[in-house]
Amino acid sequence: MADKGVTPRSEDYSRWYTEVVQKAELADYTPVKGCMVIRPYGYALWENIQTALDGRFKETGHVNAYFPLLIPMSFLQKEADHVEGFAPELAVVTHGGGKELDEPLVIRPTSETIIGHMYSQWVRSYRDLPLLINQWANVVRWEMRTRLFLRTTEFLWQEGHTAHATQEEAEEETERMLGVYADFAINEAAIPVIQGKKSDREKFAGAVASYTIEAMMGNGWALQSGTSHFLGQKFARAFDIKFLNQENETDYAWTTSWGLSTRMVGAIIMAHGDDQGLVLPPRLAPHQVVIVPIWRKDEERSTVMALADQVFQTLKAGGVRVRLDDRDEVSAGFKFNDWEMRGVPLRIEIGPRDVEQNAVVFARRDMPGKPGKTFGVPVDGIVAAVQDALRVIQADMLARATTFRDENTHEVSSYDEFRAMLESKGGFVRVFWDGSGEDEDRIKDETKATIRCFPFEMPDEEGVCFYTGRKTRRIAIFARAY
RNA sequence: CGGGGCGUAGCGCAGCCAGGUAGCGCACUUGAAUGGGGUUCAAGUGGUCGGAGGUUCAAAUCCUCUCGCCCCGACCA
Numbered sequence A: 001m002a003d004k005g006v007t008p009r010s011e012d013y014s015r016w017y018t019e020v021v022q023k024a025e026l027a028d029y030t031p032v033k034g035c036m037v038i039r040p041y042g043y044a045l046w047e048n049i050q051t052a053l054d055g056r057f058k059e060t061g062h063v064n065a066y067f068p069l070l071i072p073m074s075f076l077q078k079e080a081d082h083v084e085g086f087a088p089e090l091a092v093v094t095h096g097g098g099k100e101l102d103e104p105l106v107i108r109p110t111s112e113t114i115i116g117h118m119y120s121q122w123v124r125s126y127r128d129l130p131l132l133i134n135q136w137a138n139v140v141r142w143e144m145r146t147r148l149f150l151r152t153t154e155f156l157w158q159e160g161h162t163a164h165a166t167q168e169e170a171e172e173e174t175e176r177m178l179g180v181y182a183d184f185a186i187n188e189a190a191i192p193v194i195q196g197k198k199s200d201r202e203k204f205a206g207a208v209a210s211y212t213i214e215a216m217m218g219n220g221w222a223l224q225s226g227t228s229h230f231l232g233q234k235f236a237r238a239f240d241i242k243f244l245n246q247e248n249e250t251d252y253a254w255t256t257s258w259g260l261s262t263r264m265v266g267a268i269i270m271a272h273g274d275d276q277g278l279v280l281p282p283r284l285a286p287h288q289v290v291i292v293p294i295w296r297k298d299e300e301r302s303t304v305m306a307l308a309d310q311v312f313q314t315l316k317a318g319g320v321r322v323r324l325d326d327r328d329e330v331s332a333g334f335k336f337n338d339w340e341m342r343g344v345p346l347r348i349e350i351g352p353r354d355v356e357q358n359a360v361v362f363a364r365r366d367m368p369g370k371p372g373k374t375f376g377v378p379v380d381g382i383v384a385a386v387q388d389a390l391r392v393i394q395a396d397m398l399a400r401a402t403t404f405r406d407e408n409t410h411e412v413s414s415y416d417e418f419r420a421m422l423e424s425k426g427g428f429v430r431v432f433w434d435g436s437g438e439d440e441d442r443i444k445d446e447t448k449a450t451i452r453c454f455p456f457e458m459p460d461e462e463g464v465c466f467y468t469g470r471k472t473r474r475i476a477i478f479a480r481a482y
Numbered sequence B: 001c002g003g004g005g006c007g008u009a010g011c012g013c014a015g016c017c018a019g020g021u022a023g024c025g026c027a028c029u030u031g032a033a034u035g036g037g038g039u040u041c042a043a044g045u046g047g048u049c050g051g052a053g054g055u056u057c058a059a060a061u062c063c064u065c066u067c068g069c070c071c072c073g074a075c076c077a
Helices: A013-023 A040-059 A080-089 A112-122 A167-187 A234-239 A263-272 A298-317 A332-341 A352-357 A382-407 A415-424 A437-447
Strands: A027-029 A036-038 A070-072 A091-096 A099-107 A131-140 A154-164 A194-197 A209-216 A222-230 A242-244 A250-252 A254-261 A289-293 A322-324 A346-350 A359-364 A373-378 A409-411 A428-432 A450-455 A475-479
Touching: A013 A027, A013 A263, A036 A040, A040 A131, A040 A154, A040 A167, A040 A263, A080 A234, A112 A131, A112 A154, A112 A234, A112 A254, A154 A167, A167 A194, A167 A209, A167 A222, A167 A254, A209 A263, A209 A382, A209 A450, A209 A475, A222 A263, A234 A254, A254 A263, A263 A382, A289 A298, A289 A332, A298 A322, A298 A346, A298 A352, A298 A382, A332 A346, A346 A352, A346 A382, A352 A359, A359 A382, A373 A382, A382 A409, A415 A428, A415 A437, A437 A450
Parallel strands: A289 A322, A289 A346, A409 A428
Antiparallel strands: A027 A036, A070 A099, A091 A099, A131 A154, A154 A254, A194 A209, A194 A450, A209 A222, A222 A254, A242 A250, A346 A359, A359 A373, A428 A475, A450 A475
């Protein structure tokens, strides 16, 4: 097993993850420390993520633009919390054209500063607002430890930056975009994320409030999969984004920012992968269907390939992302395993016996082996049959991930219980919380668990804080996190 | 940056303790037989043993330094 598949997750989740990424040919490390190359298959997945998100951004009135990679160091320093948060992980350019620069340039770790600077020049009147811009870009953060997709020195993401005339509007935008992320995660990536607010300890450097979608990975750890920040007027004051309101008074704009990165690829891998490797949700999979023809003799080959090609053309014309694996040099069994490692949601097997019946065999990636197989699927109506199957797979993946998350979410009422739970079962721990930031730090030191969020969905009842014993209405979700 | 581990063919490893002219599996090439779950057999290609210095008649092996990677911590989308 171990010699031909990936390491079972129970043995070593970290190794399992790296092996899945590499066997699926999603990405590799490069000679530059902590930097990853996203291989064509991994990039195709990212492109589908981009398309799904970008469509939602357009629907909510946003437009794309591009801001530069290099930012003057002084810009970073204008917002005190922001520079404090990012200073340790900045990559700095000190030379250009063979000379030392008068002022060092920072490779953007995020673009609030340069965009804030430009917004200050673009905004004069309330009529210029809201400004709703997104950019697809790369950013660099000099992290100490890296992991493919989850934390790399350079990563790809989108970052939305908006400016509004009123606090209410900016707060609405912050929540709207978190909702867009949650909708994407649930309906495209089949990951049942929890929406909530970050604790002060965990919020974005420079934000007034940060919101997050938190996903549970296969080992019970949490992964922050997208964030949306309400920046108040902090950046507007730092970058002088002022406008005249309807009363002809000067006011600072209210800004937001929100981002989702290639880390989402890591989330998909860890939320759905199994011992055979990657399992991709149909809506994002680069290939939704792979057709594997099976034959023994040359005369069989021609009839099998004729039907395989016919099915391929029909599906393609029907808008299905389909691939025909017509390689001669490897066996059918090899191809099965090959595409399983790559997570293709649905495999269509076509052999001589199927040709006789003018039918095919479906094999679901999310249900390996016999249970996921359907024999004798008629070629007539194949497009609808495939689309149905893909819909079912998508829905089942979400349902399975939701069940997994719920089964691994526990409630405790005392700190002893809390520690025991993290030791024995892990996962998310849902508690009443009325502690301080210092309490949070102490818990992190002692258990490695942090507050992932204060979920939006809270029961309308009062409870006792598991740590302080005080009465509170606030719920927190604690977990170990990537 | 602290603690642990590892650098030998594209990948995974053995050889090192007890120095003696570099090996295995996978992959790759060629040929044949196979073909409904990672086929089999045969013949091949491919290596500055991470780098530098030292000890020695002789270093993958011993010594010193150095570079890099992985895992665990601190940091984090």
